[in-house]
Each structure stands twice: as structure tokens, then as C-alpha cells.
Amino acid sequence: xxxxLKVMPDNPPRRPQAEALKPPPETTAAPAKIETRDLSFFxxxxxxxxxxxxxxxxxxxxxxxxxxxxxxxxxxxTINRMNDIIEGTRLTGHVSLEGIDIYAKQVDVVALxxxxxxxxxxxxPFPKSIFENVAYGPKIAGERKKKVLAEIVQRSxxxxxxxxxxKDRLNDSALALSGGQQQRLCIARxxxxxxxxxxxxxxxxxxxxxSTAKIEDLIFELKENYTIxxxxxxxxxxxxxxDQTAFFYEGRLIEMExxxxxxxxxxxxxxxxxxxxxxx
Amino acid sequence: xxxPKSVFESRLAARHRQGRLFGAVxxxxxxxxxxxxxxxxxxxxxxxxxxxxxxxxxxxxSRHPEQAGILAGLWGSLWLILFTTLFSVPVGVGAALYLEExxxxxxxxxxxxxxxxxxxxxxxxxxxxxxxTVFVRMFGVFxxxxxxxxxxxxxxxxxxxxxxxxxxxxxxxxxTLLILPVVIVxxxxxxxxxxxxxxxxxxxxxxxKWQTIxxxxxxxxxxxxxxxxxLAVSRAIGExxxxxxxxxxxxxxxxxxxxxxxxxxxxxxxxxxxxxxxxFTALPIQIFNWVSRPKTEYQHVAAAGILVLLTVLLVLNGxxxxxxxxxxxxxxx
Amino acid sequence: MKGDSHLLLRRFSLSRAKEQAIQFSLFLCALLSVVTTLGxxxxxxxEAVVAVGxxxxxxxxxxxxxxxxxxxxxxxxxxxxxxxxxxxxxxFLIAGIAALIALPIGLASxxxxxxxxxxxxxxxxxxxxxILAGVPTVVYGYFAxxxxxxxxxxxxxxxxxxxxxxxxxxxxxxxxxxxxxxxxVSSxxxxxxxxxxxxxxxxxxxxxxxxxDVSxxxxxxxxxxxxxxxFLLAISRAVGETMAVSxxxxxxxxxxxxxxxxxxxxxxxxxxxxxxDTPAGSVQYQSLYAIALTLFCITLAxxxxxxxxxxxxxxxxx
Ligand SMILES: Nc1ncnc2c1ncn2[C@@H]1O[C@H](COP(=O)(O)OP(=O)(O)OP(=O)(O)O)[C@@H](O)[C@H]1O
Ligand SMILES: [Mg+2]
Numbered sequence: 001x002x003x004x005l006k007v008m009p010d011n012p013p014r015r016p017q018a019e020a021l022k023p024p025p026e027t028t029a030a031p032a033k034i035e036t037r038d039l040s041f042f043x044x045x046x047x048x049x050x051x052x053x054x055x056x057x058x059x060x061x062x063x064x065x066x067x068x069x070x071x072x073x074x075x076x077x078t079i080n081r082m083n084d085i086i087e088g089t090r091l092t093g094h095v096s097l098e099g100i101d102i103y104a105k106q107v108d109v110v111a112l113x114x115x116x117x118x119x120x121x122x123x124x125p126f127p128k129s130i131f132e133n134v135a136y137g138p139k140i141a142g143e144r145k146k147k148v149l150a151e152i153v154q155r156s157x158x159x160x161x162x163x164x165x166x167k168d169r170l171n172d173s174a175l176a177l178s179g180g181q182q183q184r185l186c187i188a189r190x191x192x193x194x195x196x197x198x199x200x201x202x203x204x205x206x207x208x209x210x211s212t213a214k215i216e217d218l219i220f221e222l223k224e225n226y227t228i229x230x231x232x233x234x235x236x237x238x239x240x241x242x243d244q245t246a247f248f249y250e251g252r253l254i255e256m257e258x259x260x261x262x263x264x265x266x267x268x269x270x271x272x273x274x275x276x277x278x279x280x
Numbered sequence: 281x282x283x284p285k286s287v288f289e290s291r292l293a294a295r296h297r298q299g300r301l302f303g304a305v306x307x308x309x310x311x312x313x314x315x316x317x318x319x320x321x322x323x324x325x326x327x328x329x330x331x332x333x334x335x336x337x338x339x340x341x342s343r344h345p346e347q348a349g350i351l352a353g354l355w356g357s358l359w360l361i362l363f364t365t366l367f368s369v370p371v372g373v374g375a376a377l378y379l380e381e382x383x384x385x386x387x388x389x390x391x392x393x394x395x396x397x398x399x400x401x402x403x404x405x406x407x408x409x410x411x412x413t414v415f416v417r418m419f420g421v422f423x424x425x426x427x428x429x430x431x432x433x434x435x436x437x438x439x440x441x442x443x444x445x446x447x448x449x450x451x452x453x454x455x456t457l458l459i460l461p462v463v464i465v466x467x468x469x470x471x472x473x474x475x476x477x478x479x480x481x482x483x484x485x486x487x488x489k490w491q492t493i494x495x496x497x498x499x500x501x502x503x504x505x506x507x508x509x510x511l512a513v514s515r516a517i518g519e520x521x522x523x524x525x526x527x528x529x530x531x532x533x534x535x536x537x538x539x540x541x542x543x544x545x546x547x548x549x550x551x552x553x554x555x556x557x558x559x560f561t562a563l564p565i566q567i568f569n570w571v572s573r574p575k576t577e578y579q580h581v582a583a584a585g586i587l588v589l590l591t592v593l594l595v596l597n598g599x600x601x602x603x604x605x606x607x608x609x610x611x612x613x
Numbered sequence: 614m615k616g617d618s619h620l621l622l623r624r625f626s627l628s629r630a631k632e633q634a635i636q637f638s639l640f641l642c643a644l645l646s647v648v649t650t651l652g653x654x655x656x657x658x659x660e661a662v663v664a665v666g667x668x669x670x671x672x673x674x675x676x677x678x679x680x681x682x683x684x685x686x687x688x689x690x691x692x693x694x695x696x697x698x699x700x701x702x703x704x705f706l707i708a709g710i711a712a713l714i715a716l717p718i719g720l721a722s723x724x725x726x727x728x729x730x731x732x733x734x735x736x737x738x739x740x741x742x743x744i745l746a747g748v749p750t751v752v753y754g755y756f757a758x759x760x761x762x763x764x765x766x767x768x769x770x771x772x773x774x775x776x777x778x779x780x781x782x783x784x785x786x787x788x789x790x791x792x793x794x795x796x797x798v799s800s801x802x803x804x805x806x807x808x809x810x811x812x813x814x815x816x817x818x819x820x821x822x823x824x825x826d827v828s829x830x831x832x833x834x835x836x837x838x839x840x841x842x843x844f845l846l847a848i849s850r851a852v853g854e855t856m857a858v859s860x861x862x863x864x865x866x867x868x869x870x871x872x873x874x875x876x877x878x879x880x881x882x883x884x885x886x887x888x889x890d891t892p893a894g895s896v897q898y899q900s901l902y903a904i905a906l907t908l909f910c911i912t913l914a915x916x917x918x919x920x921x922x923x924x925x926x927x928x929x930x931x
Contacts, residue, residue, distance in 0.1 A: 288821075295823050295825070295826075296823060298823075298825055299823040299824055299825035299826075302824075302825045302828070302829070303725075303729055303824065303825070305721060306721040306722065306724050306725035306728075306729060307725050307729065307730075308721075309717075309718040309719075309721035309722040309725065310721070310722035310725045310726065310730070310738055310799075312718055312722070312795075313718070313722065313741075313742055313745050313792070313795050313796065313799070314738065314741045314742070314745070316745070316792050317741060317744060317745045317748075319760075320748070320752070320756050320760075323756065323759070323760050324752070324755075324756075327759065370642075371642045371645060372642075374638065374639045374641075374642030374643070375639070375642040375643040375645065375646065377639050377642075378636070378639035378640050378642060378643040379643055382636055382639060382640075383640075383643075391647070392643055392644075392646060392647060394920075395646055395647055395650055396646055397916070397920065398650070398913060398916050398917065399646060399649060399650060401846065401849055401850070401853075401912055401913070401915075401916035402653065402853070402909065402912065402913070403852075403853025403854070403855065403880065403908060403909075403912055404853070404855065405853070405855045405880050405883055405884070405905070405908075406653060406657075406853075406905055406908065406909050407653075408887075409653075409656065409657070409883070409901070409902070409905050410649070410652055410653050410656055412887075413656045413660075414652060414656065417893075457649050460645070460646060460649070461646060464643075464646065488628060488632055489632060489636075490631070490632055490635045514747065515747070517749075518747070518748070518749025518750070518751070518752075519749070520749065520750065520751045520855075520856045521750075521855035521856055521880070521884065524856075524884055524887060524888065525883070525884070525887050527887065564749055564751045564856075567751050567752070567755065568751050568754075568856065568860070571751070571754060571755050571758060571759075571860055572860070579755075579759050582755055582759075583755070583759075586751075586752050586755060589749060589752070590748070590752070593747060593749070597744075597747065601740075
């Protein structure tokens with residue numbers, strides 16, 4: 001099952017060995033992790049998602065692209081019910097995680113979000129120490145043992161490729177880190193609760209190329225264990241890191257294909273216009 | 281499943297219980313204040329029942345609780361409201377104009393701003409001491425016997441005692457200093473809410489700064505300023521400590537200038553000139569005095585007085601809220 | 614031609630003079646607030662520390678050492694003692710009781726209003742709390758004397774627990790002062806909580822926090838300095854509160870921590886002197902200024918401290 005997913009759809013120049021290994025992928029064969037059916041979403045009277053039906057595969061990277069304001073963030077936030085905390089919003093249709101309707105009455109939102117982690121567009125570290133930031137999730141979950149917490153913090157920071165840079169100053173304020181480091185800290189913090197799904201909303205939008213490259217490497221490694229949904233404005237980035245790409249336009253899902261297919265021969269005219277930069 | 285996950289599952293129900301308990305405690309705390317307010321109002325009303333009647337409003341204080349009334353305090357407070365408003369509005373608005381329209385970012389403005397927030401935190405009794413020394417006694421420079429300066433107004437003479445002594449005017453000036461920081465801050469906020477396009481448009485037509493302020497900015501900010509002034513004045517009405525300090529009388533059987541009904545203003549116009557320089561009492565002073573008396577009947581008299589005071593405050597606040605409401609509507613249009 | 618331009622020039626400079634006169638008088642208005650502060654300081658210092666007028670200043674008659682170390686305050690007795698400690702003790706006993714009530718309840722209600730309450734609840738609660746804040750303090754004094762002591766303190770602490778609750782006592786005054794400063798704590802703390810960026814809350818929820826976790830473990834620590842500032846302001850208000858305390862706590866200077874006894878605070882001493890017939894100029898009368906100066910310094914220090922704490926807090930999120 002894993003082998004099917006370890007494939008790159010595109011050829012990132014930094015990873016020549018990845019493309020040599022496998023023929024073009026058949027990602028559609030991977031089991032579905034998240035499914036939405038006829039998902040519509042409203043901010044008050046204002047409808048911003050229209051009947052979105054999408055299948056997101058397990059242990060793969062799914063990229064969401066589309067012009068600004070088309071509803072990518074809103075869609076992403078329906079998957080961990082983050083929109084619940086905004087007053088006056090309404091949702092119709094279904095979202096399921098491993099076949100369970102996450103908007104059903106008996107679903108515990110806290111448990112859901114524990115399994116579906118999220119990294120935000122604007123890095124938002126807590127005004128606490130680096131250690132406390134990463135340990136926050138396990139701590140509120142009930143983990144009290146210092147040793148276990150320290151292990152989790154170290155493991156998460158290593159996976160987020162931040163450990164080497166901060167291991168000597170874990171007790172310093174997280175706000176003293178650089179923008180790129182803060183963003184990786186937020187990723188480490190999300191990993192520390194050990195989710196199965198990771199939602200990333202333009203995680204690299206505010207970063208320099210070096211930090212971006214680090215985060216892309218990281219995503220590439222993470223998909224061995226996680227299902228990743230990532231919003232990006234950067235076509236190259238989408239084609240470098242994702243297995244599947246979904247194109248949104250004005251609140252509708254226009255098309256969703258394996259990434260190579262979408263970027264080489266889009267079915268829809270609007271997709272082609274967008275990826276070739278004719279609008280958006 | 282690794283370890284933290286199982287910890288998560290075993291703790292989840294307890295966390296939800298903790299959360300619900302915490303939410304309930306917070307909600308109860310919020311309603312606590314409102315509950316106290318309800319109990320207070322109900323308690324006062326209950327104590328005042330049967331004591332608050334027409335004769336209570338039209339009688340002077342008395343040694344017999346049944347005959348005690350609040351007429352002197354009512355008129356005293358009315359005069360205080362009048363003069364405090366008269367003094368604090370021009371000065372407060374003037375200061376706000378200077379800070380907002382003229383000197384918006386200098387060191388002086390910052391100094392004054394910091395000073396304002398510190399003044400707002402000075403206990404009201406300290407203002408009372410200031411008023412006592414500066415207005416009532418005028419540092420004792422006039423000696424023990426007050427001098428009287430007379431100004432002719434045509435129909436009567438305006439006799440100004442120096443120092444002011446324990447008069448309406450001294451009290452109003454003290455209360456003015458007390459509420460001035462509040463008035464200035466409120467007026468500043470109202471001025472800041474006026475869009476700068478109004479000013480630019482006026483300058484473009486060749487208006488001077490003062491013309492712009494007078495004909496464009498002030499009218500636009502007026503409702504906001506008025507709301508702030510009313511709220512500040514209604515705070516002054518309830519202030520007791522500074523009045524006690526400057527020596528408002530506690531047992532009084534007259535009204536300032538002997539004006540004790542609206543018709544007196546016509547029949548006794550000379551009283552209008554006397555009133556500011558007359559000694560006085562005020563609503564909260566009478567209440568304080570009644571509360572301090574040992575006879576338990578006076579508790580009921582005090583309760584009746586409190587109801588009158590709260591009614592006056594409620595009316596003032598109602599006007600302020602109505603103004604704010606209209607003002608907000610206008611901005612939306 | 615020449616005459617015309619001359620006229621123009623003259624009118625121009627006239628209107629300029631008018632503009633400047635206006636600006637100057639507005640400046641005077643603004644200056645008045647500074648003059649007020651100076652006036653307070655001069656009046657208090659003059660009568661308390663250095664006497665310019667005919668009377669000796671308080672601290673020329675009573676040493677600082679006696680003022681701050683003597684444990685008796687008996688200006689009206691033949692054996693006069695001017696030790697401020699009993700008044701300070703009374704003041705802080707009442708302010709402490711008030712804080713015990715107002716700080717936790719005010720903070721909890723701030724959390725409720727900011728994190729939990731629906732907008733409609735907020736629209737009802739906030740004006741109600743404003744009304745509570747607008748009730749004159751003399752009314753609170755009445756409430757303490759006529760309701761809190763006989764219907765709350767006596768039944769519980771005297772009849773049930775066997776304490777001796779006086780008609781005038783610190784507890785009833787502390788309770789009503791607590792209620793009085795409650796709206797202030799609630800609204801200033803709520804402002805501090807609201808200033809915490811939304812992103813921090815979202816991050817918290819996204820990590821699987823309950824509302825309790827977000828409120829207590831993320832928002833509260835992030836708003837800590839704003840909340841501290843609101844606490845300081847509220848306590849300073851309690852220290853300066855006068856009428857409720859004068860009415861409910863009585864007029865007995867006492868170095869005690871017993872909340873059911875009558876105590877005297879700095880403010881109620883000032884009221885006491887001004888109600889009596891103490892001759893102006895006597896040491897006893899001048900003591901009023903010394904007490905007022907002490908009170909002014911304490912509240913000013915607390916206000917400045919709260920501003921310092923607050924400005925620190927602003928730096929974090931700018
Ligand atoms: N909290 C909100 N309240 C009301 N409307 C909102 C809110 N958040 C987003 N919207 C609206 O919903 C629509 C979709 O917004 P969304 O943030 O999902 O777009 P996006 O595709 O993520 O855009 P971007 O690429 O700029 O981040 C927009 O029209 C936006 O104005
Ligand atoms: Mg977005």
C-alpha cells in the first residue's frame with residue numbers, strides 16, 4: 001500500500017532519484033481518506049462553496065489551487081471543522097473521514113482535530129517557549145511525563161527539520177525565531193499531536209526560497225505517514241510536491257486529476273487558463 | 281497506536297467535563313454582577329415603598345422621618361448639573377480639539393495624554409481637597425472674612441463672594457475638574473471618528489483651520505461629544521465624596537437662590553443670580569446624611585432618596601443611549 | 614490697485630491673528646489638565662510637607678518616622694498619635710476583600726463574554742454591567758449597611774459560624790466595593806483578551822483543544838499583562854473608594870485583620886475630619902493633607918505601574 005504512494009508525479013530537479021524509481025503513478029488506486037459530497041458552505045448569506053465532491057487519498061499529497069478568494073481555505077477548514085468557531089456559518093452536504101461523517105452529532109470535534117492537524121498560512125506560534133509550543137498538544141491531551149514530552153518535542157522538531165537550529169535554546173521564546181523557523185515550528189507543533197491528516201494552508205507563502213525548499217522536502221518525507229492536503233498559489237510547488245491537484249474556481253471544484261495529468265493536459269479551459277497564468 | 285493517543289482517549293471525557301464546569305463557572309460569574317444589580321434595585325425599591333411620594337419630592341429635610349423630603353437636594357443637584365455642564369463642555373471640547381486637530385503628535389500632546397489617564401485614576405476625594413483649598417478657601421489669601429464683588433446685571437446685582445465659600449459654584453468647579461479627563465477623552469474619540477475627507481474637502485474650499493473645525497468637524501462630532509458629556513455628568517451627579525469634602529451642607533431648608541419651582545424663575549429672577557453663590561446640598565449628600573442617622577425610619581427615607589437619584593441617572597443615561605443610537609444610525613446611512 | 618492689495622493683506626493678517634488666538638485658547642484648555650495635576654500636588658505638598666501659608670505643615674509637627682511606624686492613629690485624643698499604619702491596614706483590608714471578590718469573578722466573566730457568550734447575550738450583559746458601574750458609591754454604602762451586613766453576613770458568620778459581626782464592619786464594605794469594581798475588571802480584562810490575535814485561538818483549536826484549553830492555556834497567558842493592568846487599576850480604585858467605605862466600615866482606626874470589625878480607611882478618615890468641627894490649621898486638620906498625599910501617591914503609583922505593564926504588553930503584538 002505504501003509503495004503505491006511513494007511516487008512523485010512530477011520531476012523536481014532536486015530529487016532526481018525519485019523519478020527514476022517508478023513509472024507514472026496510479027494514485028486513484030489508493031484508498032480514500034477523506035471524502036466530501038455536495039459540500040456547500042455559507043458565511044451568513046454569502047455562499048462560498050458550491051456542491052464540492054472530492055476524494056482525498058490516503059498517504060498522498062493533495063494540492064488545492066485556484067485564484068484568490070475561490071474558497072480553498074474555506075474548503076480546507078471544513079475538514080477539521082475549523083469553521084465551527086466562526087459565528088454565523090452554515091454547511092450542507094457531507095464530509096467524511098475514513099467513512100465517518102465528521103459533521104454527525106456524535107462526533108467529538110476535539111478528537112477530530114486531534115487526528116486532523118493544521119498548519120496556517122500565517123505562522124502563529126504561541127507567545128511561549130519553543131519547547132512549550134511543541135509540547136502544547138501532547139500536554140493538553142493529558143501527557144504529563146516530562147521524559148515522554150521531551151521525546152515528543154525532539155522527534156517533532158527533527159521531523160520539521162528545525163531541531164538542529166533550536167536544540168540549544170528550547171526555552172527561548174518562539175517569537176524570537178525567524179519567519180521560516182516559526183513556520184516550521186508550527187509544523188512541528190502540529191506533528192506533535194501525531195495526527196493522520198495534515199492540512200496546510202499556504203505554508204510557504206511568506207517564506208524565502210531556502211525555507212520553502214526545506215518545507216517542501218519536509219512535506220515529501222511526511223507523506224509516507226500522513227495524508228496531506230495543501231493549499232498553494234505556486235504552480236511549480238504544486239507540481240513538485242503533490243500527487244493529486246484540485247482546481248477551484250469561484251467556490252466550485254472545476255477539476256481534480258493526478259498532478260501530472262492536470263498540468264500537462266487539463267480537461268477544462270478555465271484550468272488551462274489558470275495554470276498558464278492567463279488569469280488569477 | 282502509540283502512547284500519546286491512548287492517553288488522549290482516556291483523558292478526553294474528563295477534559296470535556298472540566299471544560300463544561302469551567303464554562304458554567306464563567307457564566308455564573310457573569311450573571312453574579314447582574315444578580316447583585318437586580319437584588320440592589322429590588323431591595324431599595326422595597327425599602328422605599330410607601331416613602332417615595334409627592335410630599336417627599338416637595339418637602340425639605342425634617343427631624344421627623346415622615347416629613348423629610350428631598351427638595352433641597354434635587355434643586356442643588358440640578359444647579360450642579362447645569363454649571364458642571366456649562367464649565368466642562370467648552371473646556372473639555374477645547375482641550376480635545378487642541379489635542380486632536382492642532383497638536384496631534386508632539387511631546388506636549390503625549391505628556392497631556394499620559395497626564396489625563398493618571399488624572400482619571402485620582403480618587404475623587406482628592407479632587408475634593410483640591411476644590412476645598414482652591415475654590416472654597418482660595419488658599420486663604422482673602423483672609424477670614426469674605427469680600428464681595430458686585431457686578432450689575434441691570435435687573436439685579438451679581439454678588440460674588442471671594443473666596444467662593446461652600447457654594448454651588450465652588451462645587452461645580454470641583455466637579456468640572458473631576459470629570460474633565462472623561463469629557464476630554466470622550467470628545468477626542470468623537471473627533472477621531474470624523475472622517476478626514478470632511479476636513480480635506482473644507483480646506484480645498486479655502487476655509488481656515490478654525491472655519492473647518494467650527495462648520496465641519498464640530499457638527500459632525502457633536503452627537504458623540506454630547507453622549508460623552510452626559511455620561512460624564514451623570515457620574516458627577518452621584519459623586520458624594522468631593523461634595524462632603526468641600527462642605528456641602530447636610531441639613532438644609534432652602535434651595536439655592538430660593539428657587540424651588542419652575543415658576544419661581546419668572547417671579548424671582550434675582551434668585552437666578554444668587555443661586556450660584558448660595559450654599560447648597562445635593563441628592564447624594566442628603567442620602568449620605570439619612571443613611572448616617574441612627575433612627576431606622578431614615579433608612580426608608582434614604583431608600584426613597586436613592587430611587588430619586590437613580591431615576592435622575594437613568595433619565596440622563598437614557599438620553600445618552602438614545603443619542604448614541606441615532607448617531608450610529610446616521611453613520612450607517 | 615495698491616490700496617486693494619493693502620486691504621487684502623490686512624484682512625489676511627487679521628484672520629491669522631484670530632486663528633492664532635483661537636489656537637492659544639484651545640491650548641490653555643488642554644493645559645488645564647496639567648495645571649490640575651500640579652494643583653493637586655502643590656496643595657497636598659504645601660499643607661503636608663512644606664508650609665507656605667500661615668499654618669505649620671503636618672510633617673513639620675509629626676516626624677516621618679512616627680507617621681510610618683507608630684501603630685496608633687488617635688488625632689482626636691488628648692494623647693495624640695499619628696501612626697498611619699492602622700489606616701493603611703484598614704484600607705488594604707477592604708481593598709483586599711474587594712479584590713478577592715472582583716478579580717476572580719471579573720476575570721471569569723471577561724472570559725465568558727469574550728470566549729463563550731453569544732453576541733445577543735453580550736449585547737444584554739455589557740450594558741447591564743455598565744449600569745452596575747454607574748451606581749453611585751453612596752448607594753453601595755447603603756446597600757452594605759442595610760442589606761449585606763444584616764441579611765448576608767450576620768446569618769452566615771454570626772448565627773451559623775459564631776463570629777461577632779459588628780454593625781459597621783470591613784467585610785460588608787469590602788464586598789460592595791468588590792461589586793463596584795467588578796464591571797471595571799470585567800470590561801478591561803475583556804479588552805485584553807480580545808486583543809489576543811485570532812490566529813492563536815485557531816492554532817489552539819486546530820491542535821485539539823477544548824474551549825477551556827484555549828481560554829486558560831493560550832488566551833489567558835497571552836493576555837496576562839493586560840489583565841494584570843486591569844487588576845492594578847481596579848485595586849487602585851478600591852483603595853481610593855470613599856463613601857461606601859465611610860458608611861459601611863465605620864470610623865474606628867484599628868490595626869486588625871478581622872473583617873467583621875469596624876475599621877477606618879484613609880478615605881473615611883478624611884471624610885470624618887471634614888464632617889467634624891476640627892479647626893483649620895491644627896495638626897489634626899493638617900493630618901488630612903498628609904493622609905491625602907499618602908493616598909494620592911499610592912493610587913498614582915498603581916496607575917503608573919498598570920500603564921507600564923500595559924505598554925510592555927503592547928510591544929509583544931506590534
Ligand atoms: N470569516 C469570513 N467571514 C465572511 N466571509 C469570509 C470569511 N472568510 C472568507 N470569506 C469569504 O469567503 C470567500 C472564500 O474565502 P477563502 O479564504 O476560502 O479564499 P481562498 O481561496 O483561501 O483565498 P486566498 O487564496 O486569498 O487565501 C471569499 O470571498 C471571502 O471573502
Ligand atoms: Mg486562503
